[in-house]
Amino acid sequence: MSRTPQEEANLALVMGLFEHVLGPMDSARVDEFVAADYIQHSQLAPPGRDALKAFLDMIREQTPEAVHDVKRAFVDGDHVTVHYHVRRWPGDLGWAVIDIFRVEDGKIAEHWDVLQDVTEGGPNPNGPF
Amino acid sequence: MSRTPQEEANLALVMGLFEHVLGPMDSARVDEFVAADYIQHSQLAPPGRDALKAFLDMIREQTPEAVHDVKRAFVDGDHVTVHYHVRRWPGDLGWAVIDIFRVEDGKIAEHWDVLQDVTEGGPNPNGPF
Numbered sequence: 001m002s003r004t005p006q007e008e009a010n011l012a013l014v015m016g017l018f019e020h021v022l023g024p025m026d027s028a029r030v031d032e033f034v035a036a037d038y039i040q041h042s043q044l045a046p047p048g049r050d051a052l053k054a055f056l057d058m059i060r061e062q063t064p065e066a067v068h069d070v071k072r073a074f075v076d077g078d079h080v081t082v083h084y085h086v087r088r089w090p091g092d093l094g095w096a097v098i099d100i101f102r103v104e105d106g107k108i109a110e111h112w113d114v115l116q117d118v119t120e121g122g123p124n125p126n127g128p129f
Numbered sequence: 130m131s132r133t134p135q136e137e138a139n140l141a142l143v144m145g146l147f148e149h150v151l152g153p154m155d156s157a158r159v160d161e162f163v164a165a166d167y168i169q170h171s172q173l174a175p176p177g178r179d180a181l182k183a184f185l186d187m188i189r190e191q192t193p194e195a196v197h198d199v200k201r202a203f204v205d206g207d208h209v210t211v212h213y214h215v216r217r218w219p220g221d222l223g224w225a226v227i228d229i230f231r232v233e234d235g236k237i238a239e240h241w242d243v244l245q246d247v248t249e250g251g252p253n254p255n256g257p258f
Binding site for chain 1: 132168169173174201212226247248
């Protein structure tokens with residue numbers, strides 16, 4: 001590994017987002033991790049930090065047992081990649097998700113994601129993770 | 130940036146896969162980039178290097194104008210992340226894809242991906258890339 005202290009800090013910031021915000025679906029801690037003017041590229045999310053908070057409040061209400069199970073995470077300069085499994089309820093096959101975050105001045109400044117349903121019985125006996 | 134020479138080589142290997150194999154859909158050059166016993170996690174692909182070659186031959190036959198438009202790529206140790214836009218024909222909205230590759234001994238040894246349809250008219254005016 002060749003991660004610089006800055007890269008370790010960028011990775012830790014994003015892991016903190018998963019631990020304290022996305023995992024518990026806690027909108028109250030968004031501002032600690034996400035810049036006010038962050039650029040959202042997710043196709044499913046309206047832009048803006050308030051929209052993110054409203055989304056977290058909605059999913060905590062609708063799927064209080066949802067889990068964000070991080071499988072692997074990487075950092076290269078300002079960019080952090082996280083591969084994880086969202087299950088909305090016990091037994092849910094859920095989604096495979098890869099997020100890319102750009103960190104600037106100690107906050108998440110930009111976010112891209114790609115989301116896919118996890119399926120059973122496809123052509124590949126290896127799991128998606 | 131803090132990339133080591135090994136990380137630069139890993140990134141270059143994967144960029145070579147896009148340039149010489151995925152872009153031209155050229156099954157003849159797979160063996161230069163992909164290990165014989167690589168582990169495939171894509172839900173859409175049967176495992177094995179021969180299956181990858183058959184898949185490339187099929188898509189080149191069915192969608193000869195397909196493009197793999199790389200938007201950003203990162204490396205952290207043995208792992209390379211690539212975010213790209215597949216369009217199967219001119220005007221196709223296509224797919225947003227993020228691939229993660231693990232490189233071992235100068236070849237791609239493991240591959241994960243997540244794929245999502247690009248849509249129009251969603252809640253986010255920012256594009257997915």
